[in-house]
Amino acid sequence: MANRVFNFNPGPSTLPLEVLEIVKGELLDYLGSGMSIMESSHRSPEFDEVNNQAMALAKEIMGLGDDYKVLFIGGGASSQFALIPMNFLPEGKTGAYVDTGTWSTKAIKEAQIIGKMHLAGSSKDDGYMFIPKQADLDIPGDAAYLHITTNNTIKGTQYQYIPETGGLPLIADMSSDICSRQFDYTKFDMFYAGAQKNLGPSGVVMVVIKDSLLEKCKDGNPTMFDYRTHAAKNSLFNTPPAFGIYMVKLILEWIKKQGGLAGVEKINQQKKDLIYGMIDKHPDYFKGPVAKDSRSWMNITLRLPSEDLEKKFIAEGKAAGLVGLKGHRSVGGVRVSIYNALPLEGAKAVADFMEAFKKAN
Ligand SMILES: Cc1ncc(COP(=O)(O)O)c(C=O)c1O
Incomplete structure (x- = not known):
């Protein structure tokens, strides 16, 4: 096999060779359809199956029940930084955030545009070289949610514990460590990840939301920016990043095989x-x-x-x-x-x- 290197890029990043071989084999004729999945309608039975399988596999691998929705949407993890407060930060409430470096800082900036932000913890003074401990978190009991970044891609830090929130919804950016280790994913009310590190190519974001949080979405947002739109239509409200979803499905199958x-x-x-x-x-x-x-x-x-x-x-x-x-x-x-x-x-x-x-x- 020609010219494959060990690829340590931070994202987009290396993909399993086995998966790339499957993609290569199916590229011109997906399961006898006479076209690639890229050329199929997102309303076709072929794509519908891919989409449903990807969602079911994600739940199976992460041990999630039917009280969670898996969404595949565009806009990158960065769009979620704004969509989270747009959907879950009502007026008069505060979004609590832990600042552990670049990506959480960006999430905080967006929350401040939308509403009130409370800094529940930070390692900024130490150049973001550690993850604040549970005992050092200051989470207001009436906050709308707590947001963390489980793995900090740039500084190289990662939570080795799941914060206790005292019943508040816990939301996490897991872009760079989703599906990389055993974790009680049911402790999270929402988590999301740009696919381009552990899940597939760039262009698709996996967003997982518990029904009890989804019910709290604020009314009045533009249709595409309301998470309920995507949940209600199985991520098929508009044309989804179909090829990316197909690759996420293959990667999830690969994870299962590991x-x-x-x-x-x-x-x-x-x-x-x-x-x-x-x-x-x-x-x-x-x-x-x-x-x-x-x-x-x-x-x-x-x-x-x-x-x-x-x-x-x-x-x-x-x-x-x-x-x-x-x-x-x-x-x-x-x-x-x-x-x-x-x-x-x-x-x-x-x-x-x-x-x-x-x-x-
Ligand atoms: C932890 C984390 N969050 C968010 C992002 C931004 O993702 P996107 O480029 O998909 O918006 C990145 C990108 O590297 C990241 O590492």
């Missing part, structure tokens, strides 16, 4: 242990800036002794078939994104490369 969330978690744990293991072995050379109890399993950030060495590391990594190791432009350094589809061999290759690079430099 042994579900228990299966992917096992591999993800080994992957992150290999790389953090190397950081901890050479702490004077590879500096992991993130607090150990907040380390992300998906995006591992590190610094080398100098920016020149970081540039060299990224360039030589690329030449060795390890692509996409550059840290986000806002923080610099190195970032190793190891989403579900990145095979264990890829993490081993990075760990070996780190060891060899240190020896040589």
